[in-house]
Amino acid sequence: MAEQIIKNNIAEISGKVVSEFTYSHEVYGEGFYSFNVEVPRLSDSFDIIPVMVSERLLDVTTSYVGQYVIAQGQFRSYNKHEDGKSRLLLSVFVREIHIVSEPITGNPNSIFLDGFICKKPIYRKTPLGREITDLLLAVNRPYNKSDYIPAIAWGRNARFAQNLEIGTNLCIWGRIQSRTYQKKAGDDAQVSTRIAYEVSISKMEISKKDEEKQGE
Template sequence: MKREQDNKPDFTKDLNAGILDELTKSGKVKNAVGLAGELTELEEVSNICGLPFTGYLGKIKTPRPSGIIDEVVIAIEKSVAVMQGGIAFEAAAQPGSRLLLSGKMQTLKDFESGRVLVFILADYVAVSPKAMLQNDIALMGELAYTPRHRETPRGKRITDIFVKVQNVLTAGTCFIPCICWQETADEVANWQQGDKVILLGRYQSRKYEKVIDTDSGSREQRIAYEVSVQLINKITVEEGKAYISGWHEPESEAGNV
């Protein structure tokens, strides 16, 4: 006679749900980022994609649990980049130092190149050598387009979505690219444009080749920046109240497409 095994608690889902709840302050915040990693680049700029911006653009290196390294883009206004003790931010934040920051996911289109910059706009930043590595993105918004389901050359099922959030720099809206994996991708593929969602993920980068000329077959290597979804669900609104049912979570870490 076989013994029935007790259902084991899903610690990963519980942990992710706790992080999501903390970042969104129990659903009161719609766009929140917690990031800590190694600074690899920092440049003082006067604009971002042609939009006036007084501050810095940089990149932070963060490792995934699998060991794959992501390099993510950050933007820091000078009014935010204020260090204690009279030390200039650019002097303290040197490549190799560990940066801790919070902020919001944003996108801006560069109309000259046609490319979209996906970045974190910081509302707090500090040089913190002992900060624990972190890469958590929490978003609440609606699906800007119909989800696109596909399969990678390595056989992984994925669904691409864009979550519409407020653009802090333009007071308009921007669309955050997100990618769902495996069973989660299958579920999200059935959702519709305009559905309201809440999700937790990681800001990740991946290299890909884009065909530049179909006649010659010439290709160009590019880097895609997106939120890899770890936990997602639809928000159902009934009679002015919002409800969140069961969570949809990948069964394993994504990353190798």
């Protein structure tokens, strides 16, 4: 299973560090810290992507703000409980990270996931008529855990994805993106700005394993 997680959840990002380290948690004496990376898009804008790293991979007493990093790992989720509610938080869990002197050329943001649809796909259109299907993918990892990754399909992929059934084994390729949205909180209807993270899908296909099962 440890080898499988490397194959079914592969993320790589590169960009500029834009926040200091924040302590997250400790596992068997190993501390983990989060920070944000500004990852450029092709459209001259950028995504702010949260990264989780072990103190054994980076010196967390040092500030790296303004420096460039290349990070490889998995896109993971965990539930945070606050005010009696549960929120799904996502971040790139780092397996390998490098500090570099300048931005890299090529694709600064890529991800591959092999998982299972765990919620009915939702098809919709934007006010400008663009077709979108929202997906939620469960991706297995060791110790009987799973990561729940939101994803968005566009255009012909959206039309294809809207009819997929819960439990379908789906492979997707794309990039991790951040998106701000407004949320009303409490009876006084106060509006707060939040950031959502998801995978923007560029390519998708039903897993060969799933196709073989359906053909039996």
